[in-house]
Amino acid sequence: MSKQFDVVVIGGGPGGYIAAIRAAQLGMNVACIDEWKNSKGGPALGGTCTNVGCIPSKALLQSSEHFDHAKHHFTDHGITATEITMDVAKMVARKDAVVKQNNDGILYLLKKNKVSFFHGRGSFVAASEAGYHIKVAGAAEETLVGKQVIVATGSNARVLPGAPFDEELILSNDGALRVGAVPKKLGLIGSGVIGLEMGSVWRRLGSEVTILEGLPTFLGVVDEQIAKEAHKAFTKQGLKIELGVTVGEVKASKAGVSIAWTNAKGEAQTLEVDKLIVSIGRVPNTIGLNAEAVSLKLDERGAIVVDDLCKTNLPGVWAVGDVVRGPMLAHKAEEEGVAVAERIAGQHGHVNFNTVPWVIYTSPEIAWVGQTEQQLKVAGRAYKSGAFPFLANGRARALGDTTGMVKMLADATTDEILGVHIVGPMASELIAECVVAMEFRASSEDIARICHAHPSLSEATKEAALAVDKRTLNF
Numbered sequence: 001m002s003k004q005f006d007v008v009v010i011g012g013g014p015g016g017y018i019a020a021i022r023a024a025q026l027g028m029n030v031a032c033i034d035e036w037k038n039s040k041g042g043p044a045l046g047g048t049c050t051n052v053g054c055i056p057s058k059a060l061l062q063s064s065e066h067f068d069h070a071k072h073h074f075t076d077h078g079i080t081a082t083e084i085t086m087d088v089a090k091m092v093a094r095k096d097a098v099v100k101q102n103n104d105g106i107l108y109l110l111k112k113n114k115v116s117f118f119h120g121r122g123s124f125v126a127a128s129e130a131g132y133h134i135k136v137a138g139a140a141e142e143t144l145v146g147k148q149v150i151v152a153t154g155s156n157a158r159v160l161p162g163a164p165f166d167e168e169l170i171l172s173n174d175g176a177l178r179v180g181a182v183p184k185k186l187g188l189i190g191s192g193v194i195g196l197e198m199g200s201v202w203r204r205l206g207s208e209v210t211i212l213e214g215l216p217t218f219l220g221v222v223d224e225q226i227a228k229e230a231h232k233a234f235t236k237q238g239l240k241i242e243l244g245v246t247v248g249e250v251k252a253s254k255a256g257v258s259i260a261w262t263n264a265k266g267e268a269q270t271l272e273v274d275k276l277i278v279s280i281g282r283v284p285n286t287i288g289l290n291a292e293a294v295s296l297k298l299d300e301r302g303a304i305v306v307d308d309l310c311k312t313n314l315p316g317v318w319a320v321g322d323v324v325r326g327p328m329l330a331h332k333a334e335e336e337g338v339a340v341a342e343r344i345a346g347q348h349g350h351v352n353f354n355t356v357p358w359v360i361y362t363s364p365e366i367a368w369v370g371q372t373e374q375q376l377k378v379a380g381r382a383y384k385s386g387a388f389p390f391l392a393n394g395r396a397r398a399l400g401d402t403t404g405m406v407k408m409l410a411d412a413t414t415d416e417i418l419g420v421h422i423v424g425p426m427a428s429e430l431i432a433e434c435v436v437a438m439e440f441r442a443s444s445e446d447i448a449r450i451c452h453a454h455p456s457l458s459e460a461t462k463e464a465a466l467a468v469d470k471r472t473l474n475f
Helices: 014-025 049-054 054-072 088-112 193-204 226-236 331-345 372-379 394-399 427-439 444-448 458-469
Strands: 003-010 028-033 118-129 131-138 141-151 156-157 183-189 210-214 240-242 246-253 258-263 268-273 275-278 282-284 317-320 356-359 365-370 383-389 405-411 417-424
Touching: 003 118, 003 131, 014 028, 014 049, 014 088, 014 141, 014 372, 028 141, 028 356, 049 054, 049 088, 054 088, 054 226, 054 317, 088 118, 118 141, 118 383, 141 226, 183 193, 183 258, 183 405, 193 210, 193 275, 193 356, 210 268, 226 240, 226 365, 226 417, 246 282, 258 275, 258 282, 258 427, 317 331, 356 394, 356 405, 356 427, 365 427, 372 383, 383 458, 394 458, 405 444, 417 458, 427 444
Parallel strands: 003 028, 003 141, 028 118, 141 317, 183 210, 183 275, 210 240
Antiparallel strands: 118 131, 131 141, 156 282, 246 258, 258 268, 356 365, 365 417, 383 405, 405 417
């Protein structure tokens, strides 16, 4: 017998579980379906973000950063440490423990909010007057009926043609997080977020890392000045970055992986590595959803077609997160999930895509919100720019990390902040102030006149705002 719900959410990642919780808070009877399994076959809620993305990568980044500091920077502080070694197995075990804590935490939150959880793969069966019939293929097959359905099935790593993932030698983000020993030579195809973060982890631990990027520019979506600063820092650290390349045949063997490629000058090259991480983007995960059973419309990429409110072509069916248009970011999915739950309840959920922050958790970190300088130029919008280097920031000097800067862009006439771009220590945390400022349509002068604690990294944001008006105080 089918179980009836006001809302059925397919997918328990950041978009799905947050949507389910918010809908339950608003008084609805909610079910959440998710198929991720842990090593013992139990539920592993949290989707790609918690299991093979945001959370485990940050755990590895933190461990590798501690190792790097102990190996290379402790002596600057008068600390002498000898025989520094890394137990990779223990590092990976800690990462797995962090992931499990998040998995279990989400399961607890669903129970706390009285969301019914079903462990298995959800797919459409049919539509009727009662709602949409959803099959759950798990340990015990069940059928749910939802008056409203929210699809939050996320995305999968894009496969490089001719080089399928085996997760042993040719790795997606999943395999990259399960490497059991430090590879002597590591190759990356694509300089996307995942590639750069994983490249940073293994470079710190001793790998010789080479990145092959097809685009002629490094981090093309980032503000050009910030990207150049990051490129300089990464190159100084030892990452070898090749731009404008064409990747040819990729061969995996017992000896490792061989990549034939052509450089920007048209010269044929070969890269021999122990492991290869492919980071060339992600594709919407709609395989197995059985969208055709209810005539749910997909686009040519396999993404679910939605309008500005996340409504699909079907009444009562919504979609959020990586499976729809827009940036594939966990926090974007969360905001859409909340907004959709509130819209179902008759409220006015809202997501401002222009104030969605982006972060790359390398060292230095890169974070930004709003428009880049090159976007403003293309749009023909008159703007002012101000920047302040961490080299002139007292807290950064005390930390021993003065790489990078804060850059602020503001409208030439109104002074409204149009974009903020940061490369440097704790950029992921500093960007929050700028998101709040832009959400309230603040001017650069507003930030410049707010008292910031001294000494703090956030003073660099204030100084960048002052620089917009050509009146920095400490540089």
